[in-house]
Amino acid sequence: MINPSNVIGRSLSDWLSYLEHQHPVTIDLGLTRIRQVAQLMSLDTMPMPVVTVAGTNGKGSTCRLIEQLLLAKGYSVGVYSSPHISDYRERVRINDKLLEADLFCQAFSDIEQARGNITLTYFEVSTLAALWLFKRQNLDYVILEVGLGGRLDATNIIDADVAVVTTIALDHENYLGHDLQQIGREKAGIFRAQGKAVIGDPSIVESVYQSAEQLGCQLLANGHQVHAQISNDGQSWCYQGLTHCYAQLPMPELPIDNAVAAFAVLDQLQITLSESQAKEQVAHWQLAGRMQLLQRDPIVYIDVAHNPQSAQYLATQLIRHPCQGNTFAVCAMLADKDNQGAVDALDGLFEQWFIAGLANDRGDNGDKLVSALYGKNYQRYANIHQAYEHALLVAKPIDRIIIFGSFVTVAEVLAIRGG
Template sequence: MVEASSRCASARLAARLIIINMASYKETLDYLYAQLPMFTRVGASAFKTDLHNTLALLEQLQQPQHTFKTIHVAGTNGKGSTSHMLAAIFQQAGYKTGLYTSPHLLDFRERIRINGAMVPEEFVVRFTEDMHTHITDIAPSFFELTVAMAFQYFKQEAVDIAIIEVGLGGRLDSTNVITPELSLITNISYDHKNMLGDTLPEIAAEKAGIIKQGVPVVISETQPEVQEVFINTAQSKQAPIHFADQEWMESSSAIEGHHLNLMLMDRQQQQMRKFQLDLNGQYQEKNVMGVLSAVKLLQQQGWHITWEHVGTALSHVKKLTGLRGRWDVIQQHPLTVLDVGHNEAGINEIVEQLGHVNYQQLHIVVGFVKDKEVEKVLPLFPGTAHYYFCKAQIPRALDEVALAEMGAAAGLQGHAYPSAQAALQAARQHAKPDDMILVCGSFFVVAEVM
């Protein structure tokens, strides 16, 4: 027993010395990646089935999550875009706005922003140094520690409000320790079935776990299979519930250049409102309705947000918040688009969006992680495209040769490439100026080609 205790003390001391001697932001991240299980890299083994570690970390930080107001956003698809739109609106209205999202594309600090600016490297290093003993004792996951870091930063900087995006699920997600001004759930689709459930109602019940006692909840999209789950949960919590697509009706929508123009009718007020989004995916229409219903509730709560604020913010979401990877056009000839869509519903939206684009030949760079139901997703892709199957440089990535074989079985023709960069280079060599290149399937594939 004494020997085991001594080994434990030595390990703690070694970890402490490693942290104290850190010289840079990069070394801090290397430490965090090496020491803490990270879901986006290793998958389900990093997912914790309770909030114990998060609560323990926040206890050491004297409960920073209760020192600022929040909005909580969950859903299978669209929660990232929705969170960024809400953040842009609050920023445009003059509020000091925190934004917590995941995963990141290029820099860890993308996860934690205030008014669009990423958390400083110095804060990440200092927070890790200050928490090193608790990191050793509590052994949190990467995500659990990141949530605590974000809440501490928002407390330190005294934000007026923070938009908090759920990482996975809702009920057991590390972010589910807040009592927000309102909750927002975008939609429900099959994803992470091994952790959230095999049916849409089971998955919806996990997402509905963010609904709090007496706190209004907005559901962006009415889905008959799960509608009762949300209604029953909201009633049990005495939480007013609003289905956004029942409150707003599309009058017209069109993509012009890099913008999505929407004309929506407020059914209650019988008033038309026109918006131009710099997020030009047609699928953003559903997310916008959820955001607009949220805005109306926030106005009723006393937040000074005008429709002029909303219109200006929605036309500058990328500039205000730094959002990337959502139908992200990075080149015109050939048209090259990046989209982080990666599950059944996300790919369906991408394929529908392709129907609004003119091109000669379609080239698709695609890679997936191992725990996605790839066999169900691949048949959704157009059979006339040429495919560049690739593997992101993370342990969780699906082998590119295996993916190519699965693609062939689904009628998709192409070749395998060891990296996303190699796949994109090959696509560019084959594509003509009037062709289109689409990169999708995984955050990590998109990140590597950026």
């Protein structure tokens, strides 16, 4: 057990405020500083197998299904993911439960003492804290969700037993560049020589395959070594692996390619589920902020879709599940995202847009969305609260409201609704 007594008088909120201002920049890719501190704290290796998941979109939902599948087999599982939506403690799950705030405080205190004059970003400290917490639990497996990129992401100080790349698309171009092949190489930087690797998107850029080949990885790639076979009526599918197959799985609300990646991870770990276990976990596969139903009459969903690729998947879901009435968008995005590309991906699916600015350092005040919505029916509001409330006033019980654009957008709506 962890003894939460070694805390220097700070609450979790105090610690988080303190950590936000301890490094000159918010994002500082590179492993030198975090690796130094990790080695000082013996956090650069894990005593249990580790699955690391990178990609532009689909990381969180892939991690979630891997977690569910492992838990269904009776294993003890720790998951590190980001960003959180409502509560910082969401970043670390132990057997699908959140930890007490005091345990994070002790982790931060130990990191603070160990780092000396080495400055760390908020995400780097968060990553070290997760590793610190995992080492103090009796876990069978750890799942790490990469934050940004892969090769230089803080999570990459750990050598993964299975490394997963879900999808590659343009996002975070200021850090990863505008070339998809280069972005693919960056994200494939979590692969290890002769290590086990999984690729989730059957149409992924060639550089990811090249990276796996150059390293001699034991690769399971969707559309090559493993497959999803959808039934003729589109109501079920089967996973076809090298050694394991699961038939008549229910169609998920989350991307099927991410489910294939999760099952491929179990293949790489040589873990087999029963047919009933596989079906049950796919049927109950869900993740906060991903097509999450908030209410009915009118139907209200929240989704963190924030770039063209995730917006395109949102579009497919809306088309797949039409509603009786009109569909309205409540949207606020970050200024450094491709607002135009996201709007274009959803063209023709909304009767009206209710747009707002985000009170965030990276938030768009609404100007970029206004430009992207040229010629469309929209109303502009100062904040998400106003946009959401006006959408509710306009919507009839048979209508549908989709709230999306950012993790920040989703968090603000959940806060309005009291969690």
